[in-house]
Amino acid sequence: MWQLYQFPLCPFSRKVRLQLSEKGVPYELWRENPWEARDDFLALNPAGRTPVVHESERGITLCDSRAICEYFEETIDKNALINGTAVTRAEIRRLTALFDENLFGDVTAPLLHERMKKRLVYRQSPDSRVLREAMKLAHEHLYYIDHLIDHRQWLAGPTISLADLAAAAQLSVADYLGGLDWAGHEQAASWYAVIKSRPSFRPLLAERMEVIQPPSHYADVNA
Structure with missing residues (x-):
């Protein structure tokens, strides 16, 4: 299952959460306070910013909300959110x-x-x-x-x-x-x-x- 490293008042984390929910993608929430700059989090995203999504079984880590959203648009057909002409x-x-x-x-x-x-x-x-x-x-x-x-x-x-x-x-x-x-x-x-x-x-x-x-x-x- 996807793990979403996010901060509750991070708007970019919220955007990704909304997209995943709209597309029916299951995920687990992991609270991350970016200002703490934890080593384990920096290993996932050297920029130290939320959100980050991680799938350990496949070894996939995605950073930057726009890149994350584009990934799920390309890989999950349900409820397209970048659609039309x-x-x-x-x-x-x-x-x-x-x-x-x-x-x-x-x-x-x-x-x-x-x-x-x-x-x-x-x-x-x-x-x-x-x-x-x-x-x-x-x-x-x-x-x-x-x-x-x-x-x-x-x-x-x-x-x-x-x-x-x-x-x-x-x-x-x-x-x-x-x-x-x-x-x-x-x-x-x-x-x-x-x-x-x-x-x-x-x-x-x-x-x-x-x-x-x-x-x-x-x-x-x-x-």
Whole structure:
């Protein structure tokens, strides 16, 4: 069975978990705190980042969420998440990269640093200026999701895709950390409510980080 080395609030780990669940791939969760830089984990991924998936019987180790997702898309036929025409597949990959890079860099990463890592690792208080800027940029990303949903059933086209999972993974972490204001984003909120209602998402909504608790609406599929 696959072993998934992940950190609960790592959005890239969440993206892989969602994909594996959507495709019906069984796996075991292994908690990994990347900042601890354990030798055994660095042997699996010298970059020291989650997620990593490992299958000991076949001697397979995969690192980097995009590489992992591409591997399972190529090897598991069930519930394709990079699908459609060549143009649609290119759009899925474009949006996945946009959410993995821009949404993470603008919103998720600063929230994780200020509200999680500073508290758990450095024992410091968050910088309110950084938090305000991240929440301001979050609105811009939500406006773009509003725009996409105005023109499509799902973010990249007529069916759910890896782009939806990538965006939802980032937003779920930001939402857990209280960094999202959904007011004025009815389209994005409706899309996210549908994603939250999927069986693949339920384990994420049920998990809690030690010390850090999410806002009351976090696990409410109707919120």
